[in-house]
Amino acid sequence: MNGKAEEMAPLKGVSLILAGVVLALTNFMVVLDTTIANVSVPHIAGSLGISGSQGTWIITSYAVAEAVCVPLTGWLAGRFGTVRTFTFGMIGFGVFSVLCGLSTTLGMLVACRIGQGLCGGPLMPLSQTLLMRIFPPQQRAQAMGVWAMTTVVAPILGPILGGTISDSWSWHWIFFINIPVAALCAFGAMRLLSKVETPTSKLRVDRVGLMLMLLWIGALQIMLDLGREHDWFNDTTIVMLGVTALIGFLVFLAWEGTEDQPIVDLRVFRHRGFTVAVASLSFAFATFFASAVIIPQWLQTSMGYTATYAGYATAFTGVAAVIMSPIVAKLSTKADPRALVCFGILWLGFTSLLRVHWNSQADFWSLAFPQMLQGIGMPFFFIPLTTLALGSVRPEETASAAGVMSFLRTMAGAIGTSIATTAWDDSARVARSELTSKLNSDGTVNALTAQGFSLDQARATIAQLVDKEAFALATSHIFLLSAIVFVAAAMIIWLTPRPTRAVGPGAAH
Incomplete structure (x- = not known):
């Protein structure tokens, strides 16, 4: 009886459409929050009186909390019901969004971002699960296509929306805008999805x-x-x-x-294809995500960009990704996925090399063009990697493998960001020391004072110039290292065997 119920479409007509919108909007909001704060870090740091590197904790704390909660999703849904877990997660996400916006200290903001991540972590996989339940089999592929588009579009709009809100109002509103969406989705879930609630049982948790x-x-x-x-x-x-x-x-x-009954099923790592694919994914995603955090900070702190224009410059990545996604999806059924992944990650390495030539005099399009080119490689990287990783495990292990994959990808992004921002600051410090020594020794101060500058003015001018150039050099250094990591991640993918089975749509989540 339960098996037949799984195949039925309990919702029809307007209710089905509205429920689909609620689930897609939920996924959009959760994914949006992974990037909306990227361009707002300088605003937040200035408001709370903290350094830029401390400001990145706002991003990493959310990512880590989200990663930790993903493996618990199956247990939560089985213990409390899929719809009930989804609804309470949405309410919690809204409450912590309010508290994030009201935060007055770094500690309070980081704690509330952790709460946001814990509540938001299960929402993405649960929204996908519920979509599969409410739509009839013949419409599931289309429904998942719309769901996937929200996953692609949200990171594009995140930096633009975050920058515009921070400049036009204040950074607090990047969190407050979640409130009406969370309220609408929670209400919609209670009214529309109660019919598809899953049975519960007292499951044991590890x-x-x-x-x-x-x-x-x-x-x-x-x-x-x-x-x-x-x-x-x-x-x-x-x-x-x-x-x-x-x-x-x-x-x-x-x-x-x-x-x-482990919280994370490590047995899936016995499959060489899965292990290698996830390793490649983790290194490549960590490098990609770290650059998405560093670039907006550099543009605002050293290049004089507003948060809005920093958002515009970084959002170009998503434009090409949206265009290329359907093309790559078709290629994935015909070409060797290892070749597609290798090309995609090498392309990311190539765009990193283009950024090595960035300097403090670069104009907007010199900065935005590599971002747009980067988007071409993103679908080649993500889509076939899912096929490689999940196609390497047994069918009954797909859910566990997808959870492990999502967990490691998110954790890699947080760890990569922490390491990259530290390396960026250290590199800038070394460059600043070398530049200061050179400028002080070659008579620059004397040359400026000869032009009418006071000694303090000359030193201030040199300090401003040194800071700007030091961070430009540090940014180039980080992207050179990024290119090396991308090449390594692309090469190791050939250690995985070609997958022996197809993977269903949306299995990555």
Whole structure:
């Protein structure tokens, strides 16, 4: 009886359309929040009196919390019901959005972003699950196509919307705009989706595995975020965090490897194709996501861009990605997915090399054009990688593998951002020291004072010039390293065998 119910379409007509809109809008909002804060970090940092590197905690805390909650989605849906979990997640997301907007300190904002991530983590996979339940089989592919478009369009609009709101009103409104959407979607879910609620049972949760996961991930992320300010392993606190993360991770691996119902099913890593594909995905996505955080900061802090124009410059990536996605989807059924992935990641490396030539005199289109070119490679990277990874595991392991894949991708983005922003600041510091030494030794101060500048004015002029050039050099350095990582990620994909089975639409989530 339950099996037949799964195949029925409980909703029809207007109710079906409205429910589909609610689910697509939910996914759009959750994905939007992963990028909307990227261009607002300088605004937030200035408002709260913190450094730019501390401002990135707002991004990484959300990503880590979201990643941690993804493996729990199946248990939450089975224990409390898919619709009920979705509704409470949406309400929680709205409440924490209000608290984010009301935050007056960095600690409060980071805590509320963690709450946002914990509530928002299950919403993306649950929205997909519910779409598959409410639409009849013959319409599911079209429904998933619309759902997928929200996943692609949201990151495009995120920087533009975030920049415009921050410049026109204040950064608080990048969170307040979630409130009406969350209220509408929660109300819509309660009224429209109650008919498709799933049965519940008292499922056991791997509490030890969950605690161990929270322990090592929390320790690792805090270590990465605080390391630069505490002189890394010269500080006892950082050493203790590092030891905790390492031991916690090793115990977590041992526990999950022997647990009957693990919080993260590590057994999928016995498939070489899955392991290699996920490794490639993690390195490439970490590098890509880190650049999406660094570029807006550089444009605003050193290049004089407003948040709005920084958003315009970075959003061009998504334009080409939208255009190329249907083309790549067709190619994926004909070409070797390994070749498509390799091309896509190498293309990302090529666009990183174009950015190595950026300097403090670059105009808008010199900055935006590589962003647009980058978008061409994105679908080649994401779509075939899903086929490779999930096509390498057994059919009954697809759900577990997709959860692990989503978890690692999101974690990689957070860790990559922390490492890249630290490297960016350190590189700028070294460049600043070298430039200052050179300018002070070649008579620049004397030349400026000879032109009528006072000694203080001359030093201030040199300091301003040095800061601008130092961050330009640091940005070029980061993109050179990024190109190397992309090449490595592209090459290792050939270690995976060609998948032996097709993967259903939307299985990545």
